[in-house]
Amino acid sequence: MNPAEPTLTLAQTLWLLSPELVLLVAGMLILGLDGLRPRQEGKRWLPYVTLAGLASALVATLTLWDCNARVLFVLSCDPFALAIKMVALMATGIVVLVSDVYIRTRSRYQGEFYALLIFSALAMCLLGASTNIVMIFLAFDFLSITSYILTGYLRDDRRSTEAAIKYFLYGAVLSAVMLYGMSWFYGLTGSTDLAEIAAVLRETEHTLRPLILPPLILMAAGFAFKVAAAPFHQWAPDAYEGAPTPVTAFLSVGPKIAGFALILRVTLIAFPMDLAFVSLDWRTVLATLAALTMTIGNLVALWQQNIKRLLAYSSIAQAGYILIGVVSASPRGVTAVLLYLVAYALTNLGAFAAIIAFSNRTGSDAIDDYAGLNRRAPVLALVLLISLLSLGGIPPLAGFVGKLYLFSAAMEAGLLWLAVVGVINSVISLAYYWKVIRAMYIAPTQTEERLTTSPTLAVALGIAGIGVLAIGTFPGPLLALLGMVAQTFFTG
Amino acid sequence: MSILDLAWLIPFFPFAAFVAVSVFTYRNRVLSHRLVIGGIAASFVLSQIVFWAAALLPVGGGEHAFESALIPWLPNGLEVFSLGVYIDPATAVMLFMVPLVCLMIFIYSVGYMHGDPRYSRFFAYVSLFATGMLGMVVFNNLLAFFIFWEIMGTCSYLLIGFWYEKESAFRAGLKAFLVTKVGDLFLMLGLALLYAEVGSLAYRDIFSPETLEHLAHTPFLGTSFSMATVVALLLFGGTVGKSAQFPLHVWLPDAMEGPTPVSALIHAATMVSAGVFLVVRAFPLFAAIEGGVQMTVVAAIGAFTAIFSSIIAIAQNDIKRVLAFSTISQLGYMVAALGIGAYVAGAFHLITHAFFKALLFLGSGSVIHGMEHGHHHAHEHGEHEEEGEGAFNPNDMTYMGGLARRQPITFWTLVVGGLALSGFPLITAGFWSKDEILAQAYELAPAVFWVLAAAAGLTAFYTARMLCMTFLGQPRTKAAAHAPESVPSMTVPLIILAVFAVGLGWIGIPEHFPVIGGLIPNWFHHFVGSTIEPTHAPEHAARAMGHAAEAIHGFVWQPLALGLAFALGGLALGWLVYGWKPMQAGERDRVEAAMRKVWLGWFYDAMRNRFYFDEVYRATFVRASIWLASVFDAFDYGQVEGKHGVVDGLVNLAGRVGRGLSQVSDWLDSRIVDGLVNLAGRAGRSISEVSDSFDLGIVDGLVDGIGDAVRAGGRFIRPIQTGRVQNYLLLAVVEVLALVVAFFLM
Amino acid sequence: MMVPLQWYLILSAALFCLGLYGALVRRNGIAILMGVELMLNAVNVNLLAFWRYTEPAAATGQAFAAFVYVVAAAEVAVGLALVVATYRTHGTVVLEDIDLLKG
């Protein structure tokens, strides 16, 4: 309890919570509407209601833009949190677009699916704004639980249930480990508030330093699990491969956005760099994990034949790049992380939209089956091409600008070796992205049959493709904006 | 608003043509090539206007670089830095050369690519390439430079592998892509470091005296090197890759798998010189520290590349490979010139070389085209060749001979180009540019001078050999006997380029040259020399440049005489060996015969095999990366058959890694040592067998052969990504504990 | 004299490690879940002990523990649902035999 802060009125509080409240109402509304008409065929309106809910939440977020306040002592309503909310909401919106046909043709329970997506978005919004360990762990497990259910959503599909049970067991154990670490943290510092923890750590650094590290590592393991960073990444390829593809798209983007927001906030608020153990030990370990994550992800991706699995390893590697920015822990590092998150979300969702469009028509995820896609669906192939090249960091696409920023942030922080590892890795990654591109554009094709794309998927493909190109060729305004957002942690 | 404000349209026209062709008109061949040629013609006209405006008007005319800000692009701190046009003399002369050469080569391609099934696609690619080259030249910051540089790289890859049905072409494309990427990697690091340090990549900011001063005095991460040195060396890494300098030269000869116009345009005249242009552009940075190690490195690599590749060129029989090594060697010349501080001379040679090398390539394309037609003609008439017919190679000079009579225009234009390449005195452009480099080298760095002079002699020799083998004597095959002259769309560009190969030198005649010096002002030197204004460069850089300038104010006869002796001597010797009594069919190469007689056969083998660089790279880097990938795969690849726990997995993994390590050391013993031994010529044969057995290649290993490698990996490695979640959890606990231990130890 | 705090902490660590061991070695999915429950109980013992010994006048530790209850209940519900679903599709809940997805 902290009575020193200015008290907000109920109306003010509700206003600051409006994005979350809108999502909550939207989720409940969808469940209700879905329940009212149980046997209606198709339920084609569901995705649009979902999108409307997400859009309202986005509008609510936008109206809050200038805020910088604490809400009910556990959340922060600052530009960083709002930016994360926007990215999360937009990413979830694209996931809704790509889910439409896929879920309609494969599951009977559509209402719950979209409601769960909305609740996931809610959990991500909360996670990105939490400033209290209790709130962090609740939002963390909230997001985990919706993710487990979504992964196992095709309950009659062997792969889907298997992916879900593995993801669940790995997640349950890791979250128990994280909680155990948090309980020690509470015991050692006597607080659950990040800012207060920082104050306590500053006062008692010498006595606490040897004690705080094991709990810290337990917590870090939980965070690393959330963003699928090596060496706590092993659940990811299995879960990504088995999950329904739109859910894979969501898993590869959503938890990473929220997870990195969480990692940044905890790192920058609770463990400020002026603490010796943070700037020495903590940074070294994070940097090592970043290098390990990139390298493992990329090298193993070289061997994959299934495109979902390939992208799973690719997204592990991408988490490694993002960690570079976290390690830098500077305004430029935070800007770079935010930029890369936006670029990565658009790029990866574009790639998954293409994969879903392909598998909706052909039922296959094998890279070999992408042969001749250029002839069968030129636009689809083009978006996938742009996405893969952007993931590989080829200019002038979004991924390139993001990488350049990350690497220069690392250099600014004196981590030249990490930047070198990053650059080498991005070259290695071209080899496996290239494998897909070659199949689409060069490999001989068995069939010339045209592939059509549903309207919702086409919209998703368009948004992603244009977004990636736009950010890559004209990143100025976005970067300026994110640069301001990054100041959240560095002023005052 | 100045006309220069419109310079951004120069790369835009080819880009518009690229979009139009690839989206709309790709089914219509004629319309496609008209659009593309129209696009480059428009760029040509506009860039001529810009060039003359820059050369004649006060704005941009040497005194001050012209810069226009177009759009806010990247924030730099809290400000936004703009993408704009940047025109200075170095840009202007590039704008004079690039669109002109592009235009000639596009016109030539209409004839050369006639009948190709992917005709429109070819034109779309070359148009995109022109966008990349021109965009790289006109914009005002290094980030745009890098983006267009990468676009060129991609086009180069696509065009080398244009006939991708041919395995060798496909591989060559990929090799070029990967090898130049190694260079780009350094370049990108350089950019990131520069950006981190300066906070901007705009030329105006990074080459300002204050910034250079700052970079020169900031030590790099506590080492004794300054930031300027490290950034310059990293940028130079990009040059080494793009301009095919030793040791990343291996991709360029293979790049000749592409269609000949592509070789002429990208791999001789324009793209490969982009690396040199990068050094010209960033010259203030290179010169920011007096006697900096970076300049020494540049000069050493350039000079070594120049001599090294001209030695290789002597032993090649493929006409395009001779030219490819010649290109590498000439690029080495330019780089060496820059390295000794003679950046005007380097830029001058860049421009003249572009013209005569494009001419030589196009001429060789005309010869090859003729040989192919002659071959078909001979077949239609049932006149079968004798043995070895299956391996007919239209590029092989030993199959040629006597073409002077069959292809007179090609012959005479090629002679002009060849003389320019050898530096034939007074009348050729190559003479003036090479002479300027030699003259300055003589003053500034005698060691470099002697290396370059020797390289000039070798150049003249292999040029004479090439011309004699191709054109003189009697036809050595039926194909050569029936080769027709090429169509006008091919020969007219040859003639135009030949005019430039002669005339262009006159704009750069040193003022103190005997007799004709001063008749025509040394316009080039005045113009380009003002790119870097002494007042804007740091003091010692200005001094270095002033020193270079002094060198040519007074005339020194020794370098001229020595250069002439080497050039004419090389030509004469070449003619004596190959032209006096032309080669007969089936005769052994005369240099080879001579060298074998004096027990130097092993050295000739090494020359012909390009000193085994490809083999050594394949046996080291490629092999190592495949091995590394398979080791890392151990952490995640699963091939579960029996019921093995992670324990077994770990134990086995240790065994595998150990075995892998021992294999590496074995292989180091057997392959590398063998390789070195072979280089010494003691076991000339075995390495090629070894390399055959290791011929996984970059392609197979990293991209194509994934399947093979997976199988090999599966045999190698026990699974860890087993599919069993409890194994994963166990590893997670291991990792947590490992981190705890690591922390406690720290 | 009261029980020293260390005793509780050590007891909770032991309980946690027992749970962890169970989660790592039991073959049945439900048994693994039981291990996780033991781990969560250990967390709560830790939290309440810390609360009692460092700030009994406040309620932070108690509230934290209450939320752990909620999350544990939610996790068990979802986990058991997934175990049952897996049993339906795979015909087994032995985790070692569920390894369709790997590599």
Add this chain to the structure above:
Amino acid sequence: MTLQQILFFIFGAISLGAGVGVVTARKLFHAALWLLLAFFGVAGLYVLLEAPFFAAAQLFVYMGAIGILIIFAIMLTRGMMRQRHPRANRQWWLAGILAALFLATFVRLAWQGPWTAPAGPVPENSLGLLGLTLVDPGGFALPFEVASVLLVVALIGAVTIVRER
């Protein structure tokens, strides 16, 4: 040794002993019963810690709800119960070593900690304070709401996955 300490040992022994039973019992059903006993032991510890609310909650939530859920699940997957499988997989000994190392780490931490004697008595209205904290805007009102949403969502999800078609 005071009564409190004796009680601590009794309840501690119950929970740890039952815990060992949970991870070693051959039959799943027996493991579930051991688990209930372990919960009971922990509830006793809560009484010792003067947190009677949690002792009660332990009995109701864990032993009542979670225990029953687990037993239901065991019955739903009954096919498994009769098979004679080894209890543990092949990595058991390595897992044991790791768990022991883990234990050692945290035991060491517990010994080294700067712990002092209890900070004071638990106030009379401890339960009331907890209740207030959970709904007070200055405490954990928002997490409390989120927790309720979380429970609802988890139940909806669980039902979606297992309900009959």
